[in-house]
Amino acid sequence: MNSNPMYMEYVDDDEPPPVRRRGWRILGWVAVGLSVALVGSSLGVYGYYRKLNGNIARENINYGPRPEKLNDAMNILLLGSDTRTGANAKYGRGMQNDPPRSDTMILLHLSPGGEQAIGISFPRDLMVPIPSCKSRDGQVVPASSIAMINESFTRGGAPCTVKTIENLTNIRIDHFLQVDFVGFKNITTAVGGVEICLPKDVNDPQSRLRLSKGRHIVKGETALAYVRTRKALGNGSDIDRIKRQQQFMASLANKAMSAGVLSNPVKLNALLSAATKSLTTDEDLDLQAMTKIARGMQGLTAGKLRFVTVPWTQYPPDPNRVALRQPDADQFFAAIRNDTGIPQKKRTAPKISPSRIRVRVYNASGIDGQARRVADQLEAQGYQVVGVGTLTTRRTTRILYGPGAGREALALAEAVPDADGQPVARANGTAGIVDLVVGPDWTALKPRQTGIPRQQDEVRGTDDVCKT
Numbered sequence: 001m002n003s004n005p006m007y008m009e010y011v012d013d014d015e016p017p018p019v020r021r022r023g024w025r026i027l028g029w030v031a032v033g034l035s036v037a038l039v040g041s042s043l044g045v046y047g048y049y050r051k052l053n054g055n056i057a058r059e060n061i062n063y064g065p066r067p068e069k070l071n072d073a074m075n076i077l078l079l080g081s082d083t084r085t086g087a088n089a090k091y092g093r094g095m096q097n098d099p100p101r102s103d104t105m106i107l108l109h110l111s112p113g114g115e116q117a118i119g120i121s122f123p124r125d126l127m128v129p130i131p132s133c134k135s136r137d138g139q140v141v142p143a144s145s146i147a148m149i150n151e152s153f154t155r156g157g158a159p160c161t162v163k164t165i166e167n168l169t170n171i172r173i174d175h176f177l178q179v180d181f182v183g184f185k186n187i188t189t190a191v192g193g194v195e196i197c198l199p200k201d202v203n204d205p206q207s208r209l210r211l212s213k214g215r216h217i218v219k220g221e222t223a224l225a226y227v228r229t230r231k232a233l234g235n236g237s238d239i240d241r242i243k244r245q246q247q248f249m250a251s252l253a254n255k256a257m258s259a260g261v262l263s264n265p266v267k268l269n270a271l272l273s274a275a276t277k278s279l280t281t282d283e284d285l286d287l288q289a290m291t292k293i294a295r296g297m298q299g300l301t302a303g304k305l306r307f308v309t310v311p312w313t314q315y316p317p318d319p320n321r322v323a324l325r326q327p328d329a330d331q332f333f334a335a336i337r338n339d340t341g342i343p344q345k346k347r348t349a350p351k352i353s354p355s356r357i358r359v360r361v362y363n364a365s366g367i368d369g370q371a372r373r374v375a376d377q378l379e380a381q382g383y384q385v386v387g388v389g390t391l392t393t394r395r396t397t398r399i400l401y402g403p404g405a406g407r408e409a410l411a412l413a414e415a416v417p418d419a420d421g422q423p424v425a426r427a428n429g430t431a432g433i434v435d436l437v438v439g440p441d442w443t444a445l446k447p448r449q450t451g452i453p454r455q456q457d458e459v460r461g462t463d464d465v466c467k468t
Contacts, residue, residue, distance in 0.1 A: 053276075126321075135156055
């Protein structure tokens with residue numbers, strides 16, 4: 001078994017071009033898709049959420065000591081339940097009375113302002129301490145010094161898994177989302193199918209997946225069969241299947257966010273109706289909480305969505321199990337916990353993505369070509385440069401703004417340490433445009449904070465499914 005952390009992503013290295021902004025373990029991917037749909041859309045989504053709120057089951061996760069919440073980032077635990085009750089019975093005949101398990105555990109970390117979104121997979125075979133929890137019938141289940149992490153869900157459902165992961169990472173989990181088999185099928189159908197790419201022909205009698213090599217759009221039962229397949233693809237390991245499912249989830253998120261699903265009321269209603277009928281959440285994830293998430297994630301695009309697996313290595317007593325690889329795991333959890341790269345103190349400047357700030361650059365330094373050089377620096381950090389020009393030489397660098405661009409001007413000022421004073425409203429300025437007047441005192445644009453460090457083999461939201 002390869003001991004490298006399976007860090008995979010589905011996001012192009014370059015930022016997307018400046019444009020207007022217009023969800024067994026497979027089930028966690030549905031929850032990610034739903035989460036992306038909810039946080040990536042306009043606030044109009046929440047009209048649907050209010051209408052469909054009655055479909056959602058809820059559980060309380062607020063008991064016992066919990067980690068401190070350190071910043072405005074949001075951490076949502078995504079769980080897939082393999083319950084065989086109700087319409088799920090056909091996926092495990094004779095198992096209807098067995099306690100449900102969760103083989104999908106993903107911690108979705110959302111930085112303020114949509115600057116970064118990262119889904120962190122916890123392998124079901126990960127050996128960890130499990131704290132004392134309450135079972136579904138209210139009985140206390142004693143703690144275990146070491147057990148597979150998915151045992152936490154069997155013992156006490158989502159509240160026990162939340163407690164286990166919080167104790168393991170010291171990361172405060174704000175909410176959880178849990179879905180089942182039927183929810184997965186319905187969501188892939190509601191978005192119109194998800195693109196996958198097979199490296200070879202597959203005829204798997206266990207999952208009932210029968211597809212030829214190459215690209216396919218799958219939904220419903222076929223999508224379910226694809227993500228359930230294990231031995232027919234890859235090396236048959238749990239880690240390998242996680243990578244494939246991360247690629248599937250990235251493709252699902254990209255489809256939901258780029259194919260008009262969120263801006264189409266009919267498609268959106270179908271997606272949310274399908275999702276909420278098979279969804280369980282915590283009691284605090286109400287309309288107000290969802291609205292807060294949406295407002296904080298307006299800058300999120302598929303290009304900023306990453307999927308990774310916790311740093312792992314073989315578990316010495318059993319090569320079929322894995323353990324956290326230290327000190328890498330603790331360092332990674334610290335980066336998530338502190339939302340590395342995002343200031344933790346309250347700022348006067350609003351949190352606006354550079355891609356949403358339109359800037360016009362004027363050279364008032366007396367140095368030939370300075371406006372173009374500064375414009376290049378701004379574009380490299382994702383700002384929309386809408387023009388360059390020249391003014392008579394001024395003594396200092398200034399930021400001016402037209403009607404409706406005051407918040408954007410304040411945000412730009414955070415990246416311009418040489419700016420003289422606060423941004424100033426320009427009476428004859430262009431609506432929605434920030435003017436950066438570069439004086440002879442200009443030194444450089446403040447380096448953009450890079451956020452949580454990239455990891456090996458990340459899966460990104462805009463990757464080509466046939467080039468991974």
